[in-house]
Amino acid sequence: MTTRHRTTGGLSETGGHPAAWQGPEIDLTPQRSRVGEKIIRAGLMGSALLSVVVTAGIVLSLLTPLISFFSNVGVGEFLFGTEWTAAFGDKFTWDDKSWGVLPLVVATFMVTAIALVVAVPLGLGAAIYLSEYASERARKVLKPVLELLAGIPTVVYGFLALTIITPILGAFFEFNSIYTALSPGIVMGFMIVPTIASLSEDAMSAVPLALRQGSYALGANRMKTTLRVVFPAALSGIVAAIVLGISRAVGETMIVTIAAGSKAHLTFDPREGAQTMTGFIAQIASGDAPQGSPVYYSLFAVGALLFVITLVINMISIRLVRKYRQAY
Amino acid sequence: MKEQTPVTRAEHTSVTPTDDKPTDEPAAAHVRLDAPSSTLRPVDGAPDGVIELRDLEVFYGDFRAVKDVTMGFGSKEITALIGPSGCGKSTVLRCLNRMNDLVPGARVQGRVAYHGVDIYEPEVDVIEVRRRIGMVFQKPNPFPKSIFDNVAYGPRVTGMKTDNMDEVVERALRGAALWDEVKDKLKQNAFGLSGGQQQRLCIARAIATSPEVILMDEPCSALDPIATAKIEDLMVELAATYTIIIVTHNMQQAARVSQRTGFFTAEADDMGHRTGRLVEFATTEHIFGNPTDSRTEAYITGRFG
Numbered sequence: 001m002t003t004r005h006r007t008t009g010g011l012s013e014t015g016g017h018p019a020a021w022q023g024p025e026i027d028l029t030p031q032r033s034r035v036g037e038k039i040i041r042a043g044l045m046g047s048a049l050l051s052v053v054v055t056a057g058i059v060l061s062l063l064t065p066l067i068s069f070f071s072n073v074g075v076g077e078f079l080f081g082t083e084w085t086a087a088f089g090d091k092f093t094w095d096d097k098s099w100g101v102l103p104l105v106v107a108t109f110m111v112t113a114i115a116l117v118v119a120v121p122l123g124l125g126a127a128i129y130l131s132e133y134a135s136e137r138a139r140k141v142l143k144p145v146l147e148l149l150a151g152i153p154t155v156v157y158g159f160l161a162l163t164i165i166t167p168i169l170g171a172f173f174e175f176n177s178i179y180t181a182l183s184p185g186i187v188m189g190f191m192i193v194p195t196i197a198s199l200s201e202d203a204m205s206a207v208p209l210a211l212r213q214g215s216y217a218l219g220a221n222r223m224k225t226t227l228r229v230v231f232p233a234a235l236s237g238i239v240a241a242i243v244l245g246i247s248r249a250v251g252e253t254m255i256v257t258i259a260a261g262s263k264a265h266l267t268f269d270p271r272e273g274a275q276t277m278t279g280f281i282a283q284i285a286s287g288d289a290p291q292g293s294p295v296y297y298s299l300f301a302v303g304a305l306l307f308v309i310t311l312v313i314n315m316i317s318i319r320l321v322r323k324y325r326q327a328y
Numbered sequence: 329m330k331e332q333t334p335v336t337r338a339e340h341t342s343v344t345p346t347d348d349k350p351t352d353e354p355a356a357a358h359v360r361l362d363a364p365s366s367t368l369r370p371v372d373g374a375p376d377g378v379i380e381l382r383d384l385e386v387f388y389g390d391f392r393a394v395k396d397v398t399m400g401f402g403s404k405e406i407t408a409l410i411g412p413s414g415c416g417k418s419t420v421l422r423c424l425n426r427m428n429d430l431v432p433g434a435r436v437q438g439r440v441a442y443h444g445v446d447i448y449e450p451e452v453d454v455i456e457v458r459r460r461i462g463m464v465f466q467k468p469n470p471f472p473k474s475i476f477d478n479v480a481y482g483p484r485v486t487g488m489k490t491d492n493m494d495e496v497v498e499r500a501l502r503g504a505a506l507w508d509e510v511k512d513k514l515k516q517n518a519f520g521l522s523g524g525q526q527q528r529l530c531i532a533r534a535i536a537t538s539p540e541v542i543l544m545d546e547p548c549s550a551l552d553p554i555a556t557a558k559i560e561d562l563m564v565e566l567a568a569t570y571t572i573i574i575v576t577h578n579m580q581q582a583a584r585v586s587q588r589t590g591f592f593t594a595e596a597d598d599m600g601h602r603t604g605r606l607v608e609f610a611t612t613e614h615i616f617g618n619p620t621d622s623r624t625e626a627y628i629t630g631r632f633g
């Protein structure tokens with residue numbers, strides 16, 4: 001063991017233990033007030049709290065009209081009834097209408113499912129291409145273009161569905177009106193492709209290069225490397241991307257309002273028109289729904305259900321993301 | 329197609345700059361392929377050249393990273409590549425199984441012959457090359473899969489015909505001295521292993537495809553001394569079956585495990601371009617005992633780099 005000697009202060013080692021400090025005294029108490037830090041901290045906490053408060057506010061504002069609605073309509077009737085005639089009959093009577101929300105729910109999920117059938121393969125294909133195959137130059141051009149697609153107003157997509165896609169599909173399918181679930185579903189799929197592609201691409205690009213190299217060094221080609229190493233490693237982000245796509249599809253309003261029609265009826269046939277939950281809300285909220293009328297209250301019931309569904313989807317998403325998360 | 333002359337190589341190859349830039353070497357000392365020194369003793373099992381490099385030159389875009397590399401790697405030998413950072417050791421190593429293909433802008437000139445076949449010829453299947461010439465990287469890079477699936481990955485993706493994958497995996501894990509530590513948790517994620525275990529898993533993964541050559545780029549630099557010692561022992565064991573080429577910054581490691589050592593360095597030319605080159609290639613004993621080139625001596629004695 002070497003012993004170091006210093007002329008001023010310093011440690012002198014004796015028997016392996018440093019001797020007591022003999023140099024000048026030092027002061028470790030705060031030298032400056034930390035007001036700035038406290039303000040920043042408070043500000044950040046405020047923003048975190050605000051989002052909680054807003055969520056709580058939404059729940060509360062739904063609550064009163066909800067109570068009015070469910071004092072007239074049974075929860076079971078609402079959730080499991082297969083007929084929805086809220087907009088029919090006398091505006092101020094409850095009894096002449098059917099309040100089964102299932103037709104709206106089924107239509108919502110049918111359109112969402114059609115959208116996913118389009119968006120998941122296209123979105124993941126685009127993501128795989130951008131992340132694994134495209135040259136740096138191609139990626140630099142394509143990714144912003146793709147993200148631009150996400151910025152197109154949904155009303156444009158709605159008209160695209162009604163005026164272009166529906167007639168084209170009409171050449172192949174027998175439609176009995178200009179309103180169908182198929183056409184807005186497909187267009188909605190195109191609408192969420194950028195969401196799924198962009199987020200999945202981020203997740204795949206974040207997979208360390210070392211994993212790809214390890215795979216190539218074992219004789220895997222690009223496709224196998226992508227499908228067996230990169231894709232599973234990015235699964236958490238890809239799942240999150242798809243779930244976000246689902247949330248957007250479930251909540252999408254304009255496209256279905258324009259192209260799916262306003263006929264609420266229980267059907268599993270995508271060739272028929274079918275009103276979704278959002279479609280119903282848009283129709284009633286933009287039409288004449290006198291405050292205090294049954295159909296006015298039903299808006300809140302459908303809105304609350306939509307809220308719960310989105311919440312559940314997001315909770316499932318968080319679960320899945322945790323389950324598949326990899327720490328590299 | 330380039331001429332097929334085999335690389336002539338003697339026990340000692342000293343490659344000194346062939347251009348006319350001033351060096352501290354005598355001007356006449358161009359490429360010498362004969363052993364100039366009587367202090368050299370032949371090594372048992374002199375290399376029969378599983379891989380031979382001739383005038384290898386590698387560019388990254390316009391930048392010439394290495395040039396004038398002519399050397400051969402002996403069968404079932406460990407060859408160490410040493411030299412200061414940035415002299416192109418990894419670059420040369422990556423040429424040997426065409427991992428440079430993955431680097432945009434990388435270009436390889438000269439000849440890289442594996443059993444006499446130039447692996448950069450267009451008809452060569454890169455997948456076949458990599459299956460026979462495996463690679464272990466500096467940082468352990470197991471896949472986010474189970475231990476079993478990591479080892480089975482190579483045989484699966486290369487479509488190796490195996491009757492029993494369990495056997496293949498066990499043999500590879502035993503070969504990498506990892507079997508006893510993991511045999512009860514083959515289904516667990518490989519990320520749960522320690523760094524040293526992960527690196528041995530990567531070695532197991534590499535040997536599962538039954539390669540002939542294993543390239544290792546600083547395989548111990550992320551490991552502690554105990555794990556390093558284990559990998560070194562393993563390398564010596566593996567050399568009974570495989571040809572191993574290792575890049576290392578650890579001089580003792582090169583001296584301990586290798587039979588042959590190539591010393592690289594990069595010196596700036598008049599234009600200020602730094603191009604790596606092979607300075608001296610000889611038996612490890614010679615390089616560490618009595619190097620011919622003054623730059624080698626300066627490096628191994630720690631006066632350089």
Ligand SMILES: Nc1ncnc2c1ncn2[C@@H]1O[C@H](COP(=O)(O)OP(=O)(O)OP(=O)(O)O)[C@@H](O)[C@H]1O
Pocket residue numbers: 388391393411412413414415416417418419420431604
């Ligand atoms: N992908 C790349 N693109 C451009 N230049 C590169 C690339 N890889 C390496 N180089 C350059 O080539 C030269 C040799 O690099 P290389 O990584 O082979 O050196 P090395 O000897 O392995 O160094 P180290 O000991 O630090 O790992 C360096 O100048 C480096 O900057």
Ligand SMILES: [Mg+2]
Pocket residue numbers: 417418419545575
């Ligand atoms: Mg290197």
